[in-house]
Amino acid sequence: MNKSDFFPTLPLRDIVVFPRMIVPLFVGRDKSIKALNEVMKTNKKIVLVTQKNAEKDDPTEKDLYSFGCESKVLQLLKLPDGTVKVLVEGLDRVKILECRNDKDYLATSTEIIKDKIDSPQEDVLALSTALIRKLEKVINVNKKISLELTTNIKQQSNPSIIADHIAGQLNISIFEKQKLLETVDLKVRLEKLMEHINNEMNVISVEKRIRGRVKNQMEKTQREYYLNEQMKAIQRELGEIEDGKDETAQLQKSIIKAKMTKEATKKCLSELKKLKSMSAMSAEATVVRNYLDWMIELPWNNKEKQIEKISIDEAKKVLDQDHYGLEKVKERILEYLAVQKRVGKIKGAILCLVGPPGVGKTSLGKSIAKATGRKFVRMSLGGIRDEAEIRGHRRTYIGSLPGKIIQQMKK
Missing domain, CATH: 2.30.130.40 (LON domain-like)
Structure with a gap:
């Protein structure tokens, strides 16, 4: 031309x-x-x-x-x-x-433009042979490249024809293919093709690993589903669960609906998993079920009035309306509320009102609750000798219950 x-x-x-x-x-x-x-x-x-x-x-x-x-x-x-x-x-x-x-x-x-060959002919031939062998490995694992391509290339002895045949079939971008077309030096073009084929091999091996992991995960999930369904069928035959009523599924929905903290949700789901594998009539299943019921019924997401929004003037007004005198006591309570409002946290000292019966300790507590917009809970500790009554019993005991504080929170 x-x-x-x-x-x-x-x-x-x-x-x-x-x-x-x-x-x-x-x-x-x-x-x-x-x-x-x-x-x-x-x-x-x-x-x-x-x-x-x-x-x-x-x-x-x-x-x-x-x-x-x-x-x-x-x-x-x-x-x-x-x-x-x-x-x-x-x-x-x-x-x-x-x-x-x-x-x-x-x-x-x-x-x-003719090919530029500066290297010895033996080097170029050796590189083209290595390229064909590498391509055969790619074709064995990647079915997208036609097997006929290898057959046609093997019949060729010209490295230039081999390079152009392979370049046309590689799964690379248009820009990269154009760069190969513009590469006049035959040895450089063969080296670039080897690099592209190596990259393709790496991508294929990663894809194969990912597919293997996904397949194993799917098999595990299907196996767990199959075994769970079998267990439910056995429990129905034994009369442990009624048709149409799956207790564990309802408990799982309730746990998610309760909007617990991340740690609490994780613990409850772990306990639920244990419950699935237990017999419904066993004593341990009853303990786990009671534990989950208590966790679900607690007010996890019910927030009272924020401490920053409490008005000290309003609190003073409420305390004066409900009580006559007790100036030092009311002043200390207002100081406590002012510090809490300033810090913005509920953590800190706890007020302890000491005095004989009838001097107004309980009514002052009610006034503080009213002023801060919180519910007042009265919990009598008279006659209690075991700290488990307050803290709660260990779950190893049958009929164990949470402490009085948790019980009042549930109410």
Whole structure:
């Protein structure tokens, strides 16, 4: 091909055609169809160049890459919808020297670029052989690449043809394929192909590991589901659970609905898992079920008035309305509330009201609750000798209950 000649050119979207590569193309643009009609009148040779931006409908010289492929049209078929299906074969790697867009179609002046071989022939042949072997390994694990490709490549002895065949079939980006087309040095092109194939092998091995993990997880989940269903069927036969009533499922819904803390939810779900594997009539199952019932019924998400929103003036007014005198006591209570409001936390000292019966200790407690917008709970500790009554019993005992504080919170 002479430098002065202008040949019809077909801009391509999302594909790079390499020499000796046979590929079908669907053509729909008017200029491209006219270019094909023009070459069919002559020697059927056309220049194929990839666009930098596939969305451009009417590309100019700056929208095309500087390297393309001189190709020959093997077959042309006009479809009913107006588009044209064409089968082309790449012939030679060409460099675009000049682009002309003044006719009905795009035409370019090109120069054929031959492969540059600076390395010894033995090195290039050894590299191409290693590339074929590596490709065979990829094809064994990746079914996306055709097995016929390896058969065709093995019949070739020219490293340039081998490199172009492999480059056309690799699952890499258009930009990377174009860089391979523009690489004139044959040894460098073979090395780049080896790098791409190694990357493909790494990706395939990672995908295989991920698929294996997912498969194992799915099998484990299916196994657990199957065993749970079997256990439920056995329990129904034994009369331990009634049809349509799955206690564990209801408990799980209640645990999530209670909006507990992260740690409490984790603990409750762990206990529920234990409960599933227990017989409903066992003593231990009763203990676990009672524990879960108490945890669900506690007011986890019910928040009273914030300490920062308490009005000290309102608290003073409430204390004066409910009690006459007791100035030092009321002053200490207001100091305590003021500090709590300032700090913004409930942690700190606890008020202890000491005095004989009837002096107003309980009524002062009620007034503090009223002033702070909280519920007042009276808990008598008279006659209690065991601290478990306050803290709660250990769950190892049958009939164990939480302490008085938790019981009052539940109420």
